[in-house]
Amino acid sequence: MPISRHFEIVYRLLHKRTITAGELARHFEVSTRTIYRDIDVLSAAGIPVYSSKGKGGGISLLEGYTFNTSLLTGREQDDVLMALQTLAVADYPGMDDVLGKFARLFKKDRPNWLEVDFSPWGTEESKQVVFPLLRKAIADRTVISFRYYNTAREESLRNVEPVQLIFKSQAWYLAGHCLASDASRLFKISRMKEIVSTEHIFEPRLAVPSIEAAEEQSARDMVEITLRISAEGAYRVYDEFAESMITAGEDGSFTVKASFAIGHWLDSYLLSFGTLLEGISPEFLRSRALAQLDAFRSRLESDPAGRPNNEQE
Template sequence: MRASRLLSVLLLLQNRGRMTAEELAAELEVSVRTVYRDVEALSAAGVPVYADRGRTGGYQLVDGYRTRLTGLTEEEAQSLSLAGLPGAAAELGLGTVLAAAQLKLYAALPRELRERAGQVAERFLLDVPGWFRGIESLPQLAEIARAVWEGRRISTRYRRWDRTEVDRVLEPLGLVLKAGNWYLAARSGDSVRTYRVSRIADPVVGERFERPSDFDLAAYWREWGEQFEKRLYPRKAVVRLSRLGQDLVPFYLGAVGARALRECRDEPDEDGWLRVELPVEPGAPALGELLRFGPELQVLEPADLRAEVVAAIERMAVNYG
């Protein structure tokens, strides 16, 4: 553990130049006293690190010194694919190895590219979850991730959408983070299915299994997403949208509604209203989604859905006298 921390101190000084003991302690999440001991150990090992005294002082390496200890471990190399998602990496149990991998990667870069990479990190940030929600905090996620890495079966209880629970033995093939929610692609029997990780209870990692050589996680997720979307939005509603209603579509109906709006070939009328065919959920959810638009949307077809909207508006009018 200490050897890894000494290497981190060395790489931090190599990447960032002068750093105070307090800055190093905060970066490594240790005490300032521990930093003092680590710097002494580096000096004793022959690393040319020296201290500038005073208010603007700090530790730094002799100009021109660069370590060649930049080889990535297997875990660190794997974690680099999550470099834009530090929260997700932490949930998977890779937070510390991701930080170490990034340090080693920066240390291996020439000064010009290292400065450029630092500027990118200062100017661009990837924040995946939507507003008013974060990435799910799941204590079982790290254990499931280990099973995915090692190709081991999982015995678990799974809570289905109707709240019934079933026992499952899963062969985990991949994890996907979608809109702040984690999903597991796993083989059960002869088929590959998708499981919401938050509904997986008490996973027990078991023996190894043979991973199918032709499984492509990205292709599977793309196809599964398309089929899920068709099941979720089996109906079409022909509506008229005001200019404001058109602006509200991405917020109220998400990517599905936004795509329908982009694919619409009709032109707005002289008042700016646009006739659009929107995918909607079955039953009551569709009614709720359409009523959110208030007076900015008018349902034209199908007739039964239009009648449901009219009846709901009349009931609302009664409530308000």
């Protein structure tokens, strides 16, 4: 990330008056040509940094130069630190170190106003590597390969050019270009398994911004449904639906109007309300729910003892 590298170059020069381009190149794992480009950027920004040749030469700041933190008010310094922490908690590469340096520069304690964990409660450690892996693949523009399980209960092997991580409707998605379908697609991350970053580098494509593509894809095959949920289901109503979708009844029940994609996921979602759900429309969804209940009852009745199949004689 060039901005953090530029800041660290200045930070290191403030504490060590002269550094060679080779030292900086090795530290940042870039070429010396990149370091000299960084020096040009800093000079253009008004920071008096220069390079000298010969024995004892290197990159230095003008003698007597100090970073004037008074250019920022105390509130502005706090805003900078808080903004950096939003990147640090998202595990952005190198940002934790940058945050610490700014805190020392401003002579302030590191803020702790925000904490984020991308993984669900109880997620095993192996799943916590998914976001760093995807983030790196997006930054490095490397194709990823994974097995995907869609709502039609189909499993497929996908090769995708990852573009963006999106949090939408209480779930994380990956937006990218699917090589099999040669089209932009949205993948729910919880259904992506055996994710591998390949060595294939891709060039960015000219496409609709991914959040717009996400809206378009999610809108396909959507049907407006109406649910009547008992008063005891208030916690789920307010957790899962926007205020504009909810109408409270005089008896305390709720009428919810929302759009959903028809599929097996919706069947399971509706049944998850259990006895909290008092009504469903349109009628075909009510019939589907009743058919699901009949199938569930039939399976349970086929094993009166309630034992798992591998325990039966």
